[in-house]
Amino acid sequence: MSKDEPSPRDTLWRMTNAYQVSQAIHVAATLSIADLLKDGPKSSDELAEATSTHAPTLYRLLRALASVGVFAEESDGRFGMTPLAEYLRADAPGSVRTWAVQIGQPYHWSAWAHLLDSVKSGKPAFPELHGTSVWEYRAARPEESAIFDTAMTGLSARVAEAVVQSYDFSRLGILADVGGGVGALLAAILKANPRLRGILFDQTHVVAHAGPWLETAGVADRCEVVGGSFFEGVPEGADAYLLKSIIHDWDDAEAIGILRNCRAAMADTGRLLVVEPVIRPGNDPDPAKYMDLNMLVMLGGRERTAEEFHSLLAEAGFRLGGIIATGSSHNIIEGVPV
Helix, strand or coil, X not given: CCCXXXXXXXXXXXXXXXXXXXXHHHHHHHCCHHHHHCCCXXXXXXXXXXXXCCHHHHHHHHHHHHCCCCCEECCCCCEECXXXXXXXXXXCCCCCHHHHHHHCCHHHHHHHCCHHHHHHHCCCHHHHHHCCCHHHHHHCCHHHHHHHHHHHHHHHHHHHHHHHHHCCHHHCCEEEEECCCCCHHHHHHHHHCCCCEEEEEECHHHHCCCHHHHHHHCCHHHEEEEECCCCCCCXXXXXXXXXXXXXXXXXXXXXXXXXXXXHHHCCCCCEEEEEECEECCCCCCCHHHHHHHHHHXXXXXXXXXXXXXXXXXXXXXEEEEEEEECCCCCEEEEEEEC
């Protein structure tokens, strides 16, 4: 090990304190600092005036972020952009701003403070902490729900592009997006496949906001919007059923119930397309392994390995047709009816 390389102890120290960087990024994202700097460097006084914050304290925050490459402090004390900071801009392709805002919300943050409890009990920390599920919590707090929905839509953008490029949707006539939110992913698929028709299915209060997304994409005339619960059933008649970031929210019993409802709605020639991370074997870095812990503390769900997806599909009436890498954090797990 060279003298310029951090020691194992120093590396572990930085990893232990990584929450501090995460929270600082959250604050900068919430204040839209990167958007304020996109036209050039500004002083902390100028930024404080624009964000209604305390200038000397905002300087301390930005100085800390500059030390890890998020923003750069110039010799005159002004702060400017860096390649990392570009992805905190709201209008940047692949922006992580909305997710940075979401992960620092107190209700999300506090659940992670009880990870030890989840590890001991095997149960999600959130319901124990707040007395309700995270879905019910957000439903009762429209402002939190809006932040979460915006974050999910932002995360979906890069995944949507990867999914569109990785699977041949042109061979389908009708695609149902189960739990499709406001339709961001389905709109991207329909836009890339002019002959394809879609069914957007999610809870009624969610799909009520889908109109603008579908209209903006120019696909509203090819998309039926249906409200309901995938625990009770899903619309029939589609050639393929797409579920992005749905199955990992639930334990095996509930996930199998959702998949069985999809199987009941489709013909024997249909296809199931589950879009989620697949946990890789071995010790190499894998973000899915930490997303798995997020599923644990928040929902009681889990990320799964290829073998676990194989078993899950088999229980629901499918065989694993294949796992398609998309070049993003998510894969397409194809289920074939049996």
